[in-house]
Amino acid sequence: MYVDMGQLLARAVAGGYAVGAFNIVNDLTAAAAIRAAEELRSPIILQTSVSTVKEIGAEHLIVLLSDLAKRATVPVAVHLDHCTDPALVRRCMDLGWSSVMIDRSKASFEENIRTTREIVQEAQQKGVTVEGELGSIVGVEDDIVVSSGEEGLATPQGAEEFVRRTGVGAFAPAIGTAHGLYTGTPNVRFDLFDQIKRRVACPLVVHGGTGLSEGVFRRLVAAGAAKINISTAIKIAYCEGMAEYTAAHTGENNPLRMDRFVAERVKACVGEHIHIFGSDQKA
Numbered sequence: 001m002y003v004d005m006g007q008l009l010a011r012a013v014a015g016g017y018a019v020g021a022f023n024i025v026n027d028l029t030a031a032a033a034i035r036a037a038e039e040l041r042s043p044i045i046l047q048t049s050v051s052t053v054k055e056i057g058a059e060h061l062i063v064l065l066s067d068l069a070k071r072a073t074v075p076v077a078v079h080l081d082h083c084t085d086p087a088l089v090r091r092c093m094d095l096g097w098s099s100v101m102i103d104r105s106k107a108s109f110e111e112n113i114r115t116t117r118e119i120v121q122e123a124q125q126k127g128v129t130v131e132g133e134l135g136s137i138v139g140v141e142d143d144i145v146v147s148s149g150e151e152g153l154a155t156p157q158g159a160e161e162f163v164r165r166t167g168v169g170a171f172a173p174a175i176g177t178a179h180g181l182y183t184g185t186p187n188v189r190f191d192l193f194d195q196i197k198r199r200v201a202c203p204l205v206v207h208g209g210t211g212l213s214e215g216v217f218r219r220l221v222a223a224g225a226a227k228i229n230i231s232t233a234i235k236i237a238y239c240e241g242m243a244e245y246t247a248a249h250t251g252e253n254n255p256l257r258m259d260r261f262v263a264e265r266v267k268a269c270v271g272e273h274i275h276i277f278g279s280d281q282k283a
Ligand code: 13P
Pocket: 023, 081, 082, 141, 178, 179, 180, 181, 206, 207, 208, 209, 210, 229, 230, 231, 232, 233
């Protein structure tokens, strides 16, 4: 069933688990992610990066995803990830995304609050949940590049003010995680996460999930993370699955069999994360 992300996160907070938000790139990855969630009886968030929206086309993508979500036997939310462009956020809200992220974290604190607040006000009339970000998460996500050294972590006071003044339904503070692959051991600031959690009532989101250890995930979930984003791991499962299949079946040229193989890889990747996040058997 196609549900609002706000409901999923409220249940996650009450139940002490996190819902995985997986950046799908096409119908194959979306269907595989849903199958993993169905097998584990878990709620799931399908996330669309802006590049995926542009590549497939917003109209077609939402028809495809909402159809998969409606036919699913577990709750599925469809979320627009990291969108810096208010016009595209508005378009996606109008087309049927049930939640959106407006990312103005590279702008000044006041400008971030102002634009996020505007989107929240419009979203409320449409029953859409809005995620906002404070601080900058290092790495590359789509066209948004934040170099190491440019990042600013969120502060507890800033977080409290941002959430109070914007009214966001989900909040992503920069706490030391990074998009893409980690080159060293990430310095995840659990202390900062705890302080923010104590001052902010809205569900917290962790970005940059790929490459975090099981121990770090479990600590974040225990500390109250309600949504954890996984993108690069899905892309790796997809591309490596394809490479492996074609290498092992040279000359076969059977896309459907290759798709089935790749889908299993993506499903396994999603399933592993669902299990660690503790959302299995919660649908
Ligand atoms: P990763 O690519 O590190 O998994 O990050 C995903 C993310 O936070 C998307 O917003």
